[in-house]
Amino acid sequence: MPRLWNETIETHRDAVRQAVLDAAANLVAGHGIAGVTMSAIAQGAGIGRATLYKYFPDVESILLAWHERQVQAHLSELLKIREQTVGAREQLGAVLHAYAFMSHAGHVDAEVARLHHSRHAGQAQQHLLDFLAELIHEGSAAGVFRADVAADELAAFCFHALGAAAGLTSPEAVLRLVTVTLNALEQPA
Amino acid sequence: MPRLWNETIETHRDAVRQAVLDAAANLVAGHGIAGVTMSAIAQGAGIGRATLYKYFPDVESILLAWHERQVQAHLSELLKIREQTVGAREQLGAVLHAYAFMSHAGHVDAEVARLHHSRHAGQAQQHLLDFLAELIHEGSAAGVFRADVAADELAAFCFHALGAAAGLTSPEAVLRLVTVTLNALEQPA
Structure with missing residues (x-):
């Protein structure tokens, strides 16, 4: 029964994941790797810092x-x-x-x-x-x-x-x- | 006249510089490049954060x-x-x-x-x-x-x-x- 719901959640999680990776890539492209922070990545991905930590350590x-x-x-x-x-x-x-x-x-x-x-x-x-x-x-x-x-x-x-x-x-x-x-x-x- | 004094200062500055580079290298070796901060480098080199910024931006x-x-x-x-x-x-x-x-x-x-x-x-x-x-x-x-x-x-x-x-x-x-x-x-x- 909750199949569709699970799929929706999975799709959402994947979209967030992709957005995080895109945001990190943009930051590295703009400023180099040193100095890239979790806060900046969360901001770039349009999510909260606490949420980001649920995806990546x-x-x-x-x-x-x-x-x-x-x-x-x-x-x-x-x-x-x-x-x-x-x-x-x-x-x-x-x-x-x-x-x-x-x-x-x-x-x-x-x-x-x-x-x-x-x-x-x-x-x-x-x-x-x-x-x-x-x-x-x-x-x-x-x-x-x-x-x-x-x-x-x-x-x-x-x-x-x-x-x-x-x-x-x-x-x-x-x-x-x-x-x-x-x-x-x-x-x- | 202030030759010797200048040399002493130069020697000191060079020693600090070398200590900063060594501290940075140790941090990178231990944790990778991402996440290395000015504070950690200053601590590793045994100098204050404000002093470090006089040497490197x-x-x-x-x-x-x-x-x-x-x-x-x-x-x-x-x-x-x-x-x-x-x-x-x-x-x-x-x-x-x-x-x-x-x-x-x-x-x-x-x-x-x-x-x-x-x-x-x-x-x-x-x-x-x-x-x-x-x-x-x-x-x-x-x-x-x-x-x-x-x-x-x-x-x-x-x-x-x-x-x-x-x-x-x-x-x-x-x-x-x-x-x-x-x-x-x-x-x-």
């Missing part, structure tokens, strides 16, 4: 949740791109290309991403790394990529190298970055 | 100064390493090797480094990038490294790629990361 957890949402959205995009491409090299090329432009467009993403210790990557980021490792592993098995370094290490290398895209000023430079990164995956002479 | 500027100090120390090390090595490939290899292990050891460094927008890299970080670009440029001129991508773009690529070292768990993995990064600088087939 601290600023860190909000930024982590926001980052998870971003990476999850990126990952969905990248999975689609992979499905539209054939061949190990072409697939990884298309995926790294798309990811480099995501990194190029999202400075704040990168900022928050690196805020979290590399050793404690969020779940979505770990999925992204696993996805890249899978593509690289397929390519290594097919003799397209080097096999002397483990696929997960090469995935982490690609992920970090493409972070340089955030500081590049032209799309051409982003393309060159993707090429250089892919060259590193080739069997060394 | 906000947390962001303290973290930036701390990061500058870290990168400057790293850069001095890397310059020494370069002088002890002969040959463009060997020099860059030795420098990237040393930098990768600095990145591997200093998680917090990396965290703060990335806090600052890539577009607004500190002065010391820009010097580090210029130094890497100079080494790569010499290597390209000598036909050792690829010349189809500008040296400053390749320097940014190396800098970011080696950031992956912070998340690696073994020294062997760090060495493989350096090798893969260097492979990317070779003339593509």
Whole structure:
């Protein structure tokens, strides 16, 4: 009987959650991470400070949740791109290309991403790394990529190298970055 | 006449400055960047909050100064390493090797480094990038490294790629990361 009511509550809670994440992202974009407070986030989301604490214990957890949402959205995009491409090299090329432009467009993403210790990557980021490792592993098995370094290490290398895209000023430079990164995956002479 | 007195004041001011940077670094190491306050830093440095504001306007500027100090120390090390090595490939290899292990050891460094927008890299970080670009440029001129991508773009690529070292768990993995990064600088087939 209370099914509809529960759904309504769930929808409301999700809307509040999304508003909180949006408010936190806006504050970080405007002022940087240091100094972002729970009060400012509550105000930005249009809720009371006490209500905010029912959703998240601290600023860190909000930024982590926001980052998870971003990476999850990126990952969905990248999975689609992979499905539209054939061949190990072409697939990884298309995926790294798309990811480099995501990194190029999202400075704040990168900022928050690196805020979290590399050793404690969020779940979505770990999925992204696993996805890249899978593509690289397929390519290594097919003799397209080097096999002397483990696929997960090469995935982490690609992920970090493409972070340089955030500081590049032209799309051409982003393309060159993707090429250089892919060259590193080739069997060394 | 007031020379000695001025020197004493300068020495004192520098000691306070260093204590503030150390206190900020300890707080970030313990709790992460979000939530670090001027009050906590002042307490950690053993000075009053009002005194702290005579040195730095906000947390962001303290973290930036701390990061500058870290990168400057790293850069001095890397310059020494370069002088002890002969040959463009060997020099860059030795420098990237040393930098990768600095990145591997200093998680917090990396965290703060990335806090600052890539577009607004500190002065010391820009010097580090210029130094890497100079080494790569010499290597390209000598036909050792690829010349189809500008040296400053390749320097940014190396800098970011080696950031992956912070998340690696073994020294062997760090060495493989350096090798893969260097492979990317070779003339593509």
